[in-house]
Amino acid sequence: MALSLLPLLLSGCASLNRHHQALLVLGDLSAGSETSRLKRRTEPPRREGLHYEHQGRAYQADLYHPPTLNRGSLILVHGFTEQGRRDARLVALARTLGRVGFRVMVPELDGLRDYSISTREVTAIVDAIRYATREGAETPSQTAIAAVSFAVGPTLIAAMDEAVAHRVSFVVAVGGYYDMTDMLRYVTTGEDRGGIGRAAPPPQREARWAVLLSQLHWLRDEQDRTLLESIARRRLADPDASVADDVRRLGPSGRALYALVTNQQPDRVEALIGKLPPALVNELEALDPSQRSLDRLQARLVLIHGPQDRVIPISHSRRLRDALPAGQARLFETEALKHVAVSPGWRDGWALWRAVEHVLALGERQQQGLKPHGSPP
Known part of the structure; x- marks a missing residue:
């Protein structure tokens, strides 16, 4: 009888330890570069710079x-960060995850570093999965992936790639988007058509200019690119800055993109997208998870989103969860998040703690070679 209870007792101890570690993780994230209980109790991970290639594509990572x-x-x-893999917040998160037993790979993604996101990032993430799960190395045959905000779309699409889908055990998506058109509609007009319409929290004024910067590379006219970049950066620095002179000098493609970004009428969004350069329209469609068959996703999906998110509404994570088979995705709605940053005061920290504990549990199962609970058969 005593022997039969041993596995249950050990399982209970592991669960209690994981609960405690989740609290330590949250405390460490809150502490930033300052000391924390997790820092005092654990050794920091060792960082190694990497250079790797696949089919002539060269990459850097930590x-x-x-x-x-x-x-x-x-x-x-x-x-989106000009510091890339060495962004201080990202480094702190990687070190925290390393302290609790993850081997963390942070690839440098040029398009997210210089605000020129495209399907190139999907390819880069697929190549990172190949490297992290390479056969014959000390790394495990599967890997988890975590992404935030506008990086969630490319990450999900990469995780569905038939060459690597079986190598991804679970994906953590924080404040991500599901429907590209509805995301653009909300950022520019404030209407959350996939959720609660005009009753959604008002979007951050800066978001539209970040979207503009992310798509400039698709414009062939160099003057349009220069003018729009100047407009975006001036409006990011001062929302009321005068840009009328630069707007008058824009060519047809530049005006089309500017019209979309500054539009405030929800019903015009589809028509304005249709007037963009064809290459840009194709990229927007290619980076849209709602336009893809999600049954290719073999990984477990962990969604973490704040109900008052003013960059990407929580409706995107809810719709993404509902688009997958029951049990494959789990959504943690937490007021502790202000888009992807932890809000002051840790309001509703309970939900965020449960999300961290769930990720730690999935990591344990990954290391043990077990299938994550809720994965597709």
């Missing part, structure tokens, strides 16, 4: 080796 590998591999995809 690999964080944990003191003890007990949760497997995780690829951390950065969002």
Whole structure:
């Protein structure tokens, strides 16, 4: 009888330890570069710079080796940041994850670093998955992936790629989008058509200019690119800055993109997208998870989103969860998030703690070679 209870007791101890570690993770993230209980109790991971290639495509990445590998591999995809893989917040997160047993790979993604996101990032994430799961190496045969905000779309599409879908155990998506058209509609007009319409929290004024910067590389006219970049950066620095002179000098493609970004009428969004350069329209469609068959996703999906998100509404994570088979995706709605940053005061920290605990549990199963709960058969 005593022997038969042993596995249950050990399982209970592991669960209690994981609950405690989730609290330590949240405390460490809150502490930033300051000391924390997790920092005092654990050794930091060792960072190694990587250079790797696939079919002539060259990449750089950082690999964080944990003191003890007990949760497997995780690829951390950065969002829009000019610092790329060395963004201080990203480095802090990678170190925190390393302290609790993940081997963390942070690839440098040029399009997310210079605001020129495209399907090139999908290819880069697929190649990172290939590297992290390469056969014959010490790394496990599967990896998890975590992404935030506008990086969630490319990450999901990469995780569905038939060459690597079976190598991804779970995906963590924080504040991500599902429908590209509805995301653009909300950012520019404030209507959340996939959710609660005009009753959604008002979008951040800066978001439209970030979207503009992310699509400039598709314009063939160099003057249009220069003018629109100047407009976007001036409006980011000062929302009321005068840009009328630059707008008058725009060519047809530049005017079409500017018209979309500054439009405030929800019903015009589809028509304005249709007037964009064909290459840009094709890219928007290619980066739209709602336009793809999600049955190619073999990984478990962990969605974390704030109900008051003013960049990408929570309706996107809800729709993404509902688009997958029951049990494959789990959504944690937490007021502790202000888009992808933890809000002051840790309001509703309970939900965020449950999300972290769930990720730690999935990591344990990955390292043990077990199938994550809720994965497709």
